[in-house]
Amino acid sequence: xxxxxxxxxxxxxxxxxxxxxxxxxxxxxxxxxxxxxxxxxxxxxxxxxxxxxxxxxxxxxxxxxxxxxxxxxxxxxxxxxxxxxxxxxxxxxxxxxxxxxxxxxxxxxxxxxxxxxxxxxxxxxxxxxxxxxxxxxxxxxxxxxxxxxxxxxxxxxxxxxxxxxxxxxxxxxxxxxxxxxxxxxxxxxxxxxxxxxxxxxxxxxxxxxxxxxxxxxxxxxxxxxxxxxx
Amino acid sequence: xxxxxxxxxxxxxxxxxxxxxxxxxxxxxxxxxxxxxxxxxxxxxxxxxxxxxxxxxxxxxxxxxxxxxxxxxxxxxxxxxxxxxxxxxxxxxxxxxxxxxxxxxxxxxxxxxxxxxxxxxxxxxxxxxxxxxxxxxxxxxxxxxxxxxxxxxxxxxxxxxxxxxxxxxxxxxxxxxxxxxxxxxxxxxxxxxxxxxxxxxxxxxxxxxxxxxxxxxxxxxxxxxxxxxxxxxxxxxxxxxxxxxxxxxxxxxxxxxxxxxxxxxxxxxxxxxxxxxxxxxxxxxxxxxxxxxxxxxxxxxxxxxxxxxxxxxxxxxxxxxxxxxxxxxxxxxxxxxxxxxxxxxxxxxxxxxxxxxxxxxxxxxxxxxxxxxxxxxxxxxxxx
Numbered sequence: 001x002x003x004x005x006x007x008x009x010x011x012x013x014x015x016x017x018x019x020x021x022x023x024x025x026x027x028x029x030x031x032x033x034x035x036x037x038x039x040x041x042x043x044x045x046x047x048x049x050x051x052x053x054x055x056x057x058x059x060x061x062x063x064x065x066x067x068x069x070x071x072x073x074x075x076x077x078x079x080x081x082x083x084x085x086x087x088x089x090x091x092x093x094x095x096x097x098x099x100x101x102x103x104x105x106x107x108x109x110x111x112x113x114x115x116x117x118x119x120x121x122x123x124x125x126x127x128x129x130x131x132x133x134x135x136x137x138x139x140x141x142x143x144x145x146x147x148x149x150x151x152x153x154x155x156x157x158x159x160x161x162x163x164x165x166x167x168x169x170x171x172x173x174x175x176x177x178x179x180x181x182x183x184x185x186x187x188x189x190x191x192x193x194x195x196x197x198x199x200x201x202x203x204x205x206x207x208x209x210x211x212x213x214x215x216x217x218x219x220x221x222x223x224x225x226x227x228x229x230x
Numbered sequence: 231x232x233x234x235x236x237x238x239x240x241x242x243x244x245x246x247x248x249x250x251x252x253x254x255x256x257x258x259x260x261x262x263x264x265x266x267x268x269x270x271x272x273x274x275x276x277x278x279x280x281x282x283x284x285x286x287x288x289x290x291x292x293x294x295x296x297x298x299x300x301x302x303x304x305x306x307x308x309x310x311x312x313x314x315x316x317x318x319x320x321x322x323x324x325x326x327x328x329x330x331x332x333x334x335x336x337x338x339x340x341x342x343x344x345x346x347x348x349x350x351x352x353x354x355x356x357x358x359x360x361x362x363x364x365x366x367x368x369x370x371x372x373x374x375x376x377x378x379x380x381x382x383x384x385x386x387x388x389x390x391x392x393x394x395x396x397x398x399x400x401x402x403x404x405x406x407x408x409x410x411x412x413x414x415x416x417x418x419x420x421x422x423x424x425x426x427x428x429x430x431x432x433x434x435x436x437x438x439x440x441x442x443x444x445x446x447x448x449x450x451x452x453x454x455x456x457x458x459x460x461x462x463x464x465x466x467x468x469x470x471x472x473x474x475x476x477x478x479x480x481x482x483x484x485x486x487x488x489x490x491x492x493x494x495x496x497x498x499x500x501x502x503x504x505x506x507x508x509x510x511x512x513x514x515x516x517x518x519x520x521x522x523x524x525x526x527x528x529x530x531x532x533x534x535x536x537x538x539x540x541x542x543x544x545x546x547x548x549x550x551x552x553x554x555x556x557x558x559x560x561x562x563x564x565x566x567x568x569x570x571x572x573x574x575x576x577x578x579x580x581x582x583x584x585x586x587x588x589x590x591x592x593x594x595x596x597x598x599x600x601x602x603x604x605x606x607x608x609x610x611x612x613x614x
Contacts, residue, residue, distance in 0.1 A: 056608050080513060095510070113512075
């Protein structure tokens, strides 16, 4: 089954007098349970593609399908609902809510989904334990290191078991050891729950870790390699 | 918001307290709260529009109401002449014993004394009239007019008191003589023009009115009017004052609404990044907008509750101890009025202002809430 299908996507930004083609007639398919790395130099279009797949940004033309459902024609509210139910995000800047504790940040999505308090509390504790943050549940983001915050962000993305996780430069602010640990965690979640991962990065160590590597340049796919079996 | 609510509670209570005082003092000066008159007298104050046996009627009411706040009167216009000058004057026949409890004029006699006997040939006049006629205490005044039967009526009376109400109209054009003397001079044959009744306070007027109506059924000889009918100008003055005050309150409410709008707008702008994050995670813009409105609602409710509580405490203090402004004591003493103003606290004065502030605050939060509909999660997450 195809988890993500992008057909002939175009997205152009205007910066001053310059027209930047972030996506240039780009098409890809990602199967359910796929583990894909998007790689490009800065400005190559990988973040724009992730945003288009996640419904955070609408392409100028082309189609985006998630699990057989076309999303680029949906309203803001419908896209929010889709992200809530099907997609988990891991951002480069973590994007945790600073006034909430680690556990509350992880619970947030489930709270919006309407999961009862006791159930979501237990799930949050378990998933924080799973990402190696047992005992740090009541710390706020400011009281945690970059690696710990990124793990909270991962826990928040996976806790409601979304079909698709989109990660934008998840290791950019992490040291190599923490980065390896995070990639191992992604691999475990991918194999254990058949979660589809699309990870945008230009970190060579991350690229080496991921079975399918898609290289992008100026909004186009220049290479799509199956490096090794998942 | 709390401060404005306290201010609204206090100002509205004080305003209604002042209206009470205005009505009370305005009516106590002369009109009273209720009058029994001949049916056409209120619109056409002619000598012949009389209430028969007016003193007997007043006595009977005092007995049945078990209240001394009832007094009979008669009234006509005469030419009052001193040795040097003559002026047209409204001459009022009053019961010397009971007039002081229904009118403040006896208390305003600054020179001499008020009337004592029901038949004595004495008169109390206003300060301006005394000045115009160039007379003083002990001087004689000649009254010339028409009797009830149309005959010529005349009398010579001694000035025993001069009152100073501070109201130029009253001081210039009114004089009071004993009712017995009035009835003799003007051949009234026991008749008069009004029975004046006052209630302990303005709120008890409807109840007193009902009791009087039960005791004195309205017929071709008697009608009963309350102060609204007797002094429509007083109510109109209050309504005019209320309109201007409400314009001031409206400005205050609009200022509060703008400050809430500013606060909420700033609070939304400051949290743009957080709002971008939660929208990216799946919170719908509409739900986020409702959260902002709910936040304002909770803030507003807190403002209403705290404003009403603090406002009630502050206002209650002044309902007990009163409020006196500089210079008010002297002015009040001059007009025989209380020296202090007392706010009138009620559910309406406690909650009306804060509730309106609350509603306007909610309205003011709509714009910041609606702005969230146009928020773009990706751009919002880039906000500092």
